[in-house]
Amino acid sequence: MKTSIGMALLAFILVFNVSCDKSEDNVDTNALELPPYESMAMDFSDFLDDSSDSGKQSASAAKVGENWLYPRIVVGFWNTALFTNLAVPVISFKGAFAHKAELIGENTWQWSYTVDGFASEYTARLTGELTSEEVIWKMYVTKIGTGAFDEFLWFSGVSDLDGNSGEWTLYQSPERPHRMIDIEWSRENDEIGSIKYTWVREMNDEDSDDLFMGSYLEYGLQDGDYDVFYNVHVYDAQYEEFVDVNIEWNSTDFYGRVMAYTHFEDELWHCWDSTGEDVACE
Template sequence: MKNLRVYSMFLVFTLVFAASCDNSDDGTDEANNLALPLYESMVIDFSDFTDDSNSGKSTSLAYDNKAPNGNWFFSRIVVGVWNSALFTTLAVPVASFKSAFAHTPEELGDNKWQWTYSVDGFTSEYTARLTGQVTGEEVLWEMYITKVGIGAFEEFLWFSGSSAMDGNSGYWLLNESAERPEALLRIDWERLNDDIGNIRYTWVRELDEQENDDMFKDSYLEYGLQDGDLDAYFNAHAYDSNKQGFSDVRIEWSRETFVGRVRAFDYFEDEVWHCWDGNGDDVQCE
């Protein structure tokens, strides 16, 4: 039994003009509007490794390498922590970004556009105000969120970012909450044709909830595409409280057949690959 302690979690935009990419669903002419990027540029598709049992607040994760599907299960735990963080701690800003696709922006002048709308899917009432401004060779993005009712808060900047004019790269910086509006997560991304070819979530928070140095700072999860049968990968670099240092995990798998493999010296105590088949069961690596 070994423990992996990971803190985590996310999000991104690209920029193209709607003349070349129309995200509107109301049929209006958006030739002079900025178009939102792919939703996948904000949130990685974690569906192959979903673990609904983990909370975004999990700080200690157990792994039993004697389990029949231990190789895949271990990989699911590593990835699942970051996935959970996106849909718990950062659920509101993630949903706010997704909701923007259903709305048409207003041009404010000075090469700036604004989306304003209510965010669906929550019992509380949230209002989002997203702006995008072309400045030289990049677009600057800002998302402001307001909440009314129980736990209300005034408008604050929940995340900001920048994207290249060619729409092929950018980053996002997410703040933790209205109560703690400090930087929590940075997301760097690159686009490959119609897909996100590389995206990295980096934990950037300086202080934890007790105002101590956040030991998980600089932990990251990177997703990317590659050539070969195992055409997708995750690289995880995370602080392990047991060893009081950082541990590395490499996961590779096929998006079509779901066969895969994982390598993690601190948890398997060796440098070899550990594989699973299309059902997630452990198999000998070829």
């Protein structure tokens, strides 16, 4: 059995209602609702952490079994990539939910605030423009002090008028303002029903072709015992080719299965039980 893919994966690793009520200070909190935070940063903690809100033991609590450990590595490296490499824009977006929007122009609202959680001082300015077909979102971030930079467009996006789907584009950094990750998302019954992260950066930090371009991780809800799926398509530097990993699991009882030809050297499902131990697939 081949066991190495983790290091390769390390590198791959807003919805509104219109209202006519405006307060005297020009602040309108109901005119434009932000897309859900999870549309940018999906919460994978139920799959990765060692506890769950249900009170039952999750598979990750056991930390045993190759069948469970491998898919956890796959999803975990993506989670790390999003919250480490793009921590500033992700946390900046989260901060918008604690502030009120100001109407700054015809059909355009703005959230402006200081971003908490960093030693350096960042300020964010998020705008939402209502058009006849969609809402256009833009997030500008400014840094003061060491490594200061003026407003940088760190992400942009659109959401449909019903607030149930949209797209984001995140850029790497002010120093390397390259398009890095595209996100497509949709919502079902007030929760994210599907989300897909695609690595679109053309050049890596050494200004060579980014071999991981085209890699993606897709999450979604589905019917059946395995009610959550993850589909991963990623460039594996060890084998110098793209590989596919398909994961399905039960989000209540935490058992699941994985299919990955490169890792397991077959096209079969490999299962784990609610404690994380390897079991035969039924």
